[in-house]
Amino acid sequence: xxxxxxxxxxxxxxxxxxxxxxxxxxxxxxxxxxxxxxxxxxxxxxxxxxxxxxxxxxxxxxxxxxxxxxxxxxxxxxxxxxxxxxxxxxxxxxxxxxxxxxxxxxxxxxxxxxxxxxxxxxxxxxxxxxxxxxxxxxxxxxxxxxxxxxxxxxxxxxxxxxxxxxxxxxxxxxxxxxxxxxxxxxxxxxxxxxxxxxxxxxxxxxxxxxxxxxxxxxxxxxxxxxxxxxxxxxxxxxxxxxxxxxxxxxxxxxxxxxxxxxxxxxxxxxxxxxxxxxxxxxxxxxxxxxxxxxxxxxxxxxxxxxxxxxxxxxxxxxxxxxxxxxxxxxxxxxxxxxxxxxxxxxxxxxxxxxxxxxxxxxxxxxxxx
Amino acid sequence: xxxxxxxxxxxxxxxxxxxxxxxxxxxxxxxxxxxxxxxxxxxxxxxxxxxxxxxxxxxxxxxxxxxxxxxxxxxxxxxxxxxxxxxxxxxxxxxxxxxxxxxxxxxxxxxxxxxxxxxxxxxxxxxxxxxxxxxxxxxxxxxxxxxxxxxxxxxxxxxxxxxxxxxxxxxxxxxxxxxxxxxxxxxxxxxxxxxxxxxxxxxxxxxxxxxxxxxxxxxxxxxxxxxxxxxxxxxxxxxxxxxxxxxxxxxxxxxxxxxxxxxxxxxxxxxxxxxxxxxxxxxxxxxxxxxxxxxxxxxxxxxxxxxxxxx
Numbered sequence: 001x002x003x004x005x006x007x008x009x010x011x012x013x014x015x016x017x018x019x020x021x022x023x024x025x026x027x028x029x030x031x032x033x034x035x036x037x038x039x040x041x042x043x044x045x046x047x048x049x050x051x052x053x054x055x056x057x058x059x060x061x062x063x064x065x066x067x068x069x070x071x072x073x074x075x076x077x078x079x080x081x082x083x084x085x086x087x088x089x090x091x092x093x094x095x096x097x098x099x100x101x102x103x104x105x106x107x108x109x110x111x112x113x114x115x116x117x118x119x120x121x122x123x124x125x126x127x128x129x130x131x132x133x134x135x136x137x138x139x140x141x142x143x144x145x146x147x148x149x150x151x152x153x154x155x156x157x158x159x160x161x162x163x164x165x166x167x168x169x170x171x172x173x174x175x176x177x178x179x180x181x182x183x184x185x186x187x188x189x190x191x192x193x194x195x196x197x198x199x200x201x202x203x204x205x206x207x208x209x210x211x212x213x214x215x216x217x218x219x220x221x222x223x224x225x226x227x228x229x230x231x232x233x234x235x236x237x238x239x240x241x242x243x244x245x246x247x248x249x250x251x252x253x254x255x256x257x258x259x260x261x262x263x264x265x266x267x268x269x270x271x272x273x274x275x276x277x278x279x280x281x282x283x284x285x286x287x288x289x290x291x292x293x294x295x296x297x298x299x300x301x302x303x304x305x306x307x308x309x310x311x312x313x314x315x316x317x318x319x320x321x322x323x324x325x326x327x328x329x330x331x332x333x334x335x336x337x338x339x340x341x342x343x344x345x346x347x348x349x350x351x352x353x354x355x356x357x358x359x360x361x362x363x364x365x366x367x368x369x
Numbered sequence: 370x371x372x373x374x375x376x377x378x379x380x381x382x383x384x385x386x387x388x389x390x391x392x393x394x395x396x397x398x399x400x401x402x403x404x405x406x407x408x409x410x411x412x413x414x415x416x417x418x419x420x421x422x423x424x425x426x427x428x429x430x431x432x433x434x435x436x437x438x439x440x441x442x443x444x445x446x447x448x449x450x451x452x453x454x455x456x457x458x459x460x461x462x463x464x465x466x467x468x469x470x471x472x473x474x475x476x477x478x479x480x481x482x483x484x485x486x487x488x489x490x491x492x493x494x495x496x497x498x499x500x501x502x503x504x505x506x507x508x509x510x511x512x513x514x515x516x517x518x519x520x521x522x523x524x525x526x527x528x529x530x531x532x533x534x535x536x537x538x539x540x541x542x543x544x545x546x547x548x549x550x551x552x553x554x555x556x557x558x559x560x561x562x563x564x565x566x567x568x569x570x571x572x573x574x575x576x577x578x579x580x581x582x583x584x585x586x587x588x589x590x591x592x593x594x595x596x597x598x599x600x601x602x603x604x605x606x607x608x609x610x611x612x613x614x615x616x617x618x619x620x621x622x623x624x625x626x627x628x629x630x631x632x633x634x635x636x637x638x639x640x641x642x643x644x645x646x647x648x649x650x651x652x653x654x655x656x657x658x659x660x661x662x663x664x665x666x667x668x669x670x671x672x673x674x675x676x677x678x679x680x
Contacts, residue, residue: 066586181525182532210525215543216536217485217521222492225586226546229578230523233539237522240535245528264574271570272535272613279377279643280531307574308581309627310598317623318574321615337585 017355018101019341020362022302023205023259023330024094024143026105026136027069029081034110037127037134045120052116054211062209063224067336075334083334087139094333095142098341101359102368104144104171105136106205106259112150113176113208121150125160129170137169144171144366146203151175154187158194165198171366172203172257177234178210184238184245196251201366204238205259206231235261236269239299243273246286248298255365257300260332264307267321270295296323300365302330303357305337306344315347324353328362371530376643383641391641395446402640403449406650410668410675413443414453414481414512414565421483421516425460429467432457436471444476451675453481453510458495459488465497472505478674479508479563483515484540491544491551499557506673508561508606511544513537538613541567542575545601549579552592554604561671563606566639568613573627576601602630606671608637609663610644612652621654635671636664 028034031050038046051058067073069082075093077086084090095103107128115121125148132145147164149157157173164170173195181187183204195202213220214230216237221227235258248254270292277284277291301322309315319327329345332338341358349357363369371378379391383401392398403411419431432455439452454471456464471477480502488494490511502509514537520526521536541564554560579597587593593600615621625631638650645652651663669675 066588177524179524182522182527183524185528210523212523212525213519214523215489215519215540215547216523217515217517217519217540218490218543218547219486219488219492219519221489221543221547223550223586223589225550225582225589226489226543228582228586229546230539230543232578233536233543234523236539237524237527237532237536240532241522241524241527244531262578264577265571267615268538268568268570268574268613269535271615272538272568273531274616275568275611275613276531276534279375280529280534282376283529284531305578305581307577309573309577310580310629314573314623314627317627321620 017358018099019329019358020368021098021100021103021331021333022257022328022362023304023332024090024103024105025084025108025333025335026090026132027082027084027107027109028131029085031110034124034127034131037130039123039126042120042123051110053114053209054116055114055209063227065224065336070336071334072336072338087136090333091140094331098331100142102142102144104146104366105132106146106174106203107132107148108205108207111208112148114210115150118150118153118156122153122156122160125150126163129160129164133167133169144368145169146172146174147200149173149175149191151188151191152180154190158190161191161194161198161200165200170200171368172201174203174205176208177204177206177238178208178212178214180210182237182241184241184243184247189247189250192247192251192254196254199253199367202254202256203259204235204256206235206261232261232265236265239269239295240273243291243294244284244287248294249286249288254298255300256298257302257328257365259302259330260304261301262305262307263301263303263322263327264318266295266301267318296326300326300328300361302328303344304330304332304339306339312346315345324356325361327357328365329358375530377534378643379641380643383643395443398640399447402638406638406648408449409679410449410451412451412453412478412672413439414510415439415455416512416514419455420457422457425457425463428457429460429463433467436467436477440474440476451476451478453477453479454507455481456498458482458486458490458498459516461495461497465501468498468501468505468507472507475674475677477507478672479510482509482511484511484513484537484544485515485517485519485521487516487518489544489547491547491549491553493551496556499553499560503557503560506559508563508671510563510565511541513541513566537566538568538571542571545605546579546597549597549600550590550593552590554600555592560604561606562604563608563635563671565608565637566611567607568611569607569609569628569634570612570614570624572607573624602633606633606635606667608635608639610637610639610650616654618654618656622656625656631659631662632667632670634659634663635668
């Protein structure tokens with residue numbers, strides 16, 4: 001078996017591959033950093049209440065993570081903030097050594113997605129999006145932002161998408177799968193309408209807690225090891241909903257990326273939905289074609305956490321089924337389970353295949369070229 | 370319970386011309402599910418929703434009634450039939466007592482649990498069920514659907530039946546993770562679990578993902594000392610229908626290579642549900658080399674009681 005572990009060593013020097021990393025997590029040094037960006041009418045709420053989430057904790061997670069700040073132990077910047085808070089350290093540790101041509105930022109915390117106070121959620125989105133622009137995008141031309149939106153308030157989300165799209169610098173609108181309702185339902189359609197209208201990609205990054213069991217119908221599980229893998233379940237449910245509700249027919253120019261769910265589940269989801277579509281045609285009038293075709297033609301999938309077949313060559317089977325033009329590299333820097341581009345996909349690929357996965361596919365879906 | 374007219378509920382030619390409910394006629398079952406496939410033994414898994422009642426007592430009593438009905442109206446009348454013991458998982462002590470009662474009848478060969486539960490099946494409250502099953506050499510079978518205590522998906526209640534069905538694959542995965550990580554197979558090393566109506570297309574990528582996550586997070590579950598894939602391949606079996614796998618033979622061969630455990634697959638028709646056409650209960654893309662094990666030996670190895678009446 002030939003296992004080739006370094007995408008850049010595998011290439012001749014004159015074709016050195018620069019990467020697009022679809023998932024980098026910046027974070028505030030402290031939540032107080034956001035206050036200057038927050039509409040002053042929310043300052044008292046920010047100081048006195050802050051996060052009010054669908055969770056027992058405001059600043060912690062009921063499935064505790066294995067490392068502080070969910071991050072690799074070597075990613076704490078010497079300047080003192082949490083991992084992902086220091087641009088210079090991110091440059092030195094990640095962007096420069098891995099030859100990142102473009103990196104897409106995804107802000108996970110603090111998040112507007114599950115704020116119960118929708119007014120604060122909208123204000124927080126604007127603050128986070130302005131903070132990204134001022135502290136990251138203005139200072140580093142390799143980085144692109146993600147527009148944080150208040151998913152449960154689609155009207156405000158659409159307005160925020162329009163505001164940020166006019167400013168530029170953002171690669172995508174970012175949503176999370178664990179909504180209050182499956183994402184294909186009509187209350188969320190203004191988000192898709194705005195993304196399509198402004199020709200900006202919709203990225204769905206796993207995460208969030210909505211009060212439902214993360215397993216779906218099995219009930220509340222005990223361990224982070226279970227919760228972590230359930231992220232893929234929510235992504236599958238979200239895509240199922242969007243396909244069966246006819247979102248991709250209603251918004252024919254919508255492009256969507258599934259982020260941090262890996263991609264091993266994609267072929268099986270297509271086989272399953274095609275099978276069910278045959279029997280449930282009468283309740284799915286909006287679905288005009290086999291669902292697997294929509295997964296193949298309208299979605300892109302990021303690699304991390306990289307699927308690890310017992311025989312690494314079987315990764316090629318996954319890519320064959322999903323489509324080599326649909327797979328985009330993501331590192332998830334600086335989180336504990338982040339992927340090193342030199343080692344994450346240990347399977348032999350042609351130069352063209354590597355180039356597609358590590359760069360060109362993301363350039364295409366995010367219109368970065 | 371869903372409307373009987375739903376296409377998946379019964380294949381058109383499996384419906385009772387006399388107008389009875391799908392699966393309600395022993396004569397049709399004999400002619401179609403047994404004679405139709407040359408079946409020596411068929412295991413009945415009744416799905417009447419008895420376990421979904423909120424009352425522990427009422428649910429347990431209706432489960433008991435169904436087991437009595439299954440023995441009297443089906444097993445007594447057709448020697449090729451065997452039964453699964455229906456129980457209410459949210460009443461574990463009563464469930465264990467019912468397993469004890471039914472286990473004395475050797476025609477009950479398994480315990481039937483729903484995939485959708487109040488708590489994941491690995492949670493400690495359920496241990497009396499697994500202890501009783503292991504004690505009597507009964508595999509625990511988990512069937513799609515169930516109690517509906519939670520929205521089927523982690524994103525809330527979907528609009529369509531088709532989504533509830535699509536979600537089952539993920540619910541099964543969650544149940545396997547729960548059984549593995551809570552240490553059910555550590556405490557009950559003789560236990561076998563059979564997934565019914567789960568599909569198999571998701572199995573290898575699920576195992577790869579679970580192995581990777583376990584390698585990173587095993588400190589959280591230190592009693593799990595073997596990889597999830599090893600544990601699942603040893604303890605868990607899958608009914609073949611619905612396949613929900615690659616439609617072509619080459620793709621199917623790739624999937625079987627990924628699963629790397631032909632012993633896990635058990636023949637099933639899912640009668641009277643509409644899963645296949647004609648007599649293609651074994652989909653044509655399944656290679657012939659699998660048939661002897663798939664049609665017979667794997668089931669005999671999974672359900673020890675079957676060997677009491679069949680060589």
